[in-house]
Amino acid sequence: MNSLLIPGGKAPAPPYETTRETTRKSLDEPMKTNGEQSTVLTLSQVGKSFGNLRVLKGIELQVQRSEVVCLIGPSGSGKSTLLRSMAFLEEYDEGEIRIEGQLLGWQDTDKGRRRAPQSQINQVRRNVGMVFQQFNLWPHMTALGNVCEALRRVRKFSADEAKKRGMAMLEKVGLGHKAEAYPAQLSGGQQQRVAIARALAMEPHIMLFDEPTSALDPELVGEVLQVMKTLAKEGMTMVVVTHEMGFAAQVADSVIFLDQGEIVARGTPRQIFHNAEQPRLQQFLQNYLDRNAFWQDAKP
Amino acid sequence: MFDWPLLQQNAPLLLGALWVTLQVSMAALVFGFVIGIVVGSLRLSPVPLLRRMGGAYIFVFRGIPLLVQLLFIYYFLPRVGLPNVSPTAAAIIGLSLAAGAYIAEIMRGGFLAIPGGQLEAAGLLGLSDAQMLMRIRVPQAVRLTLPALVNEMILLIKASSLVSVVGLADLTRTAQNLAASDYMFVQDYLMLAGFYCLINVPLAYAASLLERRLKERTA
Numbered sequence: 425m426n427s428l429l430i431p432g433g434k435a436p437a438p439p440y441e442t443t444r445e446t447t448r449k450s451l452d453e454p455m456k457t458n459g460e461q462s463t464v465l466t467l468s469q470v471g472k473s474f475g476n477l478r479v480l481k482g483i484e485l486q487v488q489r490s491e492v493v494c495l496i497g498p499s500g501s502g503k504s505t506l507l508r509s510m511a512f513l514e515e516y517d518e519g520e521i522r523i524e525g526q527l528l529g530w531q532d533t534d535k536g537r538r539r540a541p542q543s544q545i546n547q548v549r550r551n552v553g554m555v556f557q558q559f560n561l562w563p564h565m566t567a568l569g570n571v572c573e574a575l576r577r578v579r580k581f582s583a584d585e586a587k588k589r590g591m592a593m594l595e596k597v598g599l600g601h602k603a604e605a606y607p608a609q610l611s612g613g614q615q616q617r618v619a620i621a622r623a624l625a626m627e628p629h630i631m632l633f634d635e636p637t638s639a640l641d642p643e644l645v646g647e648v649l650q651v652m653k654t655l656a657k658e659g660m661t662m663v664v665v666t667h668e669m670g671f672a673a674q675v676a677d678s679v680i681f682l683d684q685g686e687i688v689a690r691g692t693p694r695q696i697f698h699n700a701e702q703p704r705l706q707q708f709l710q711n712y713l714d715r716n717a718f719w720q721d722a723k724p
Numbered sequence: 725m726f727d728w729p730l731l732q733q734n735a736p737l738l739l740g741a742l743w744v745t746l747q748v749s750m751a752a753l754v755f756g757f758v759i760g761i762v763v764g765s766l767r768l769s770p771v772p773l774l775r776r777m778g779g780a781y782i783f784v785f786r787g788i789p790l791l792v793q794l795l796f797i798y799y800f801l802p803r804v805g806l807p808n809v810s811p812t813a814a815a816i817i818g819l820s821l822a823a824g825a826y827i828a829e830i831m832r833g834g835f836l837a838i839p840g841g842q843l844e845a846a847g848l849l850g851l852s853d854a855q856m857l858m859r860i861r862v863p864q865a866v867r868l869t870l871p872a873l874v875n876e877m878i879l880l881i882k883a884s885s886l887v888s889v890v891g892l893a894d895l896t897r898t899a900q901n902l903a904a905s906d907y908m909f910v911q912d913y914l915m916l917a918g919f920y921c922l923i924n925v926p927l928a929y930a931a932s933l934l935e936r937r938l939k940e941r942t943a
Binding site: 511513546550552553554562563574577579619622623626 | 847850855860
């Protein structure tokens with residue numbers, strides 16, 4: 425099956441072939457900065473059950489530095505649970521998740537695996553930034569206050585330093601002029617950009633995005649995706665759960681298709697979107713097309 | 725019916741007593757608020773034992789009439805070896821403990837109204853539980869429950885009339901004393917009622933103003 429996302433089989437040169445590769449030499453040659461480990465995130469045999477329901481089964485995944493991984497799949501496929509496990513917001517109960525080599529969430533004792541102390545969990549995920557579907561800004565603080573809070577309280581920045589870094593982050597997402605606005609005074613897209621700035625202020629090594637545009641009005645989706653594209657270009661390591669197939673096609677280095685808690689297919693955007701082999705993936709993409717390819721059905 | 729010279733003579737005395745009532749109520753409000761935050765968050769603790777301790781506190785101090793609590797603190801505690809408490813201290817302790825129980829329930833409601841995602845985000849950014857409580861949960865819970873908190877404050881000021889049983893010369897006790905000596909019961913007690921309204925009505929009004937302002941900003 426060819427070009428599922430491009431109706432009519434005529435595939436115009438897709439932009440993803442150039443976007444990422446102009447900024448990075450090659451997909452096979454992940455960027456190494458200052459001799460740091462190139463693998464940021466490693467999942468091996470990760471599983472998770474809610475009661476009798478196994479929502480994640482034997483997930484194997486490695487994310488290299490500067491790689492952008494998009495997780496796609498039908499709702500209930502476990503992609504959000506998987507992403508939340510990477511920040512230990514869900515306690516995975518099988519396998520291992522390692523962030524820059526350190527085991528996340530658990531520690532091995534004589535009596536088996538125990539939940540690690542909170543301080544240790546925080547230490548391991550110190551370099552993980554996360555952006556949520558519902559933004560989760562603190563409504564009683566201004567945009568700048570939201571961005572500066574953790575800098576002040578956790579990283580112990582002085583008020584001036586925090587403000588400087590906070591403003592720089594807000595400028596980065598194009599909201600320097602909204603620093604004193606409260607979340608309620610901002611549009612959904614602006615709130616999500618503040619949330620991105622808040623996560624970026626902590627200088628994370630990896631950013632997790634949990635359906636960052638799903639709660640937005642359609643006309644506000646673009647501004648958030650644009651910020652994410654810029655981040656990707658700058659070499660940020662990202663794992664993105666998304667329903668925005670266009671974004672996945674253009675920005676991702678690899679796309680992972682989850683269904684019923686399993687990784688069913690993985691590959692480059694081209695492999696996933698143009699040469700889907702797995703019936704479940706084909707069906708998922710076909711459903712997506714049926715919903716989105718409105719121009720095909722337009723009356724003349 | 726009114727004896728104006730007597731009224732003019734009594735008013736300053738009541739004004740002084742009003743000050744006592746205010747001091748005791750405000751002190752109780754501050755301590756009660758601290759107790760309320762602690763007990764309110766205990767009630768939502770993931771640890772069952774802490775939850776039960778919070779529940780027990782509320783059960784005791786909301787279940788026993790304030791008058792009985794005050795008598796207990798003032799007369800009974802010294803008998804069991806605790807040092808003599810002054811009327812002022814007994815009044816403040818009694819009012820604080822009771823106010824704490826009510827405020828705990830109010831704060832619990834406020835805490836529950838905060839979306840969990842906000843705390844997830846805070847935890848992931850590395851904020852400690854204490855920082856989350858003081859920076860994220862309490863400020864929002866106070867905004868969300870402001871009407872209930874002001875109502876509690878007004879109830880507290882009114883309840884403070886009970887501290888006269890431990891011999892503190894608050895507003896109520898002073899009016900009683902005046903009435904007992906000049907036999908102008910109606911006049912003195914009307915004045916007493918007026919003084920309570922003098923605090924509580926502006927308080928309610930200020931709260932509604934404040935509430936409107938906070939709504940404009942954050943809603």
